[in-house]
Amino acid sequence: SQQGEEDPQALSIQEGENATMNCSYKTSINNLQWYRQNSGRGLVHLILIRSNEREKHSGRLRVTLDTSKKSSSLLITASRAADTASYFCATDPLLSGGSNYKLTFGKGTLLTVNP
């Protein structure tokens, strides 16, 4: 079953604009992760935010996490055409027994940055 759901499904912006993608999930988590996938390629890890963190930055990426609302957002500032890709959130569920083997992915947001 899919835990994380990204919103919007697709986003088209102009180069230089900011892009915001959202993720909602259902159960308690150890952490939430964002990945990027270029067409026909594997996923690349972007950023991991732990359940006790509220905000994290990495270059032009800013991720927020609101565990009370079970939601996260990914902000890409000053977007570039090369940022065109699908972006996925993945949740590492907090399970009884401490199992932490499985990440559950959403369906992704397709971001198109027009030059």
Next chain:
Amino acid sequence: SQTIHQWPATLVQPVGSPLSLECTVEGTSNPNLYWYRQAAGRGLQLLFYSVGIGQISSEVPQNLSASRPQDRQFILSSKKLLLSDSGFYLCAWKRAGINSPLHFGNGTRLTVT
């Protein structure tokens, strides 16, 4: 540094034929290993994961099986492919423990005809 190799990149197989996809990881030991499948326009579906040699957990009952004959080798197999097995198959690894990300291979595009 760690690297993950997955092959082949593309594969076209007839219905009823066998399948073997291989994945190897270099530069780390005792990784957790994963097989995901991605259908067009959809998210990733976890198929199998392994936390050690010979230890395989199946997430979805289906026409596929997985094996881990060596610490850093993960194989996805089928005895008889179905049309519904078509998709993009991704192998991934992570360090054991929480708060460690997945590292993906480049994927195998499987088309069953």
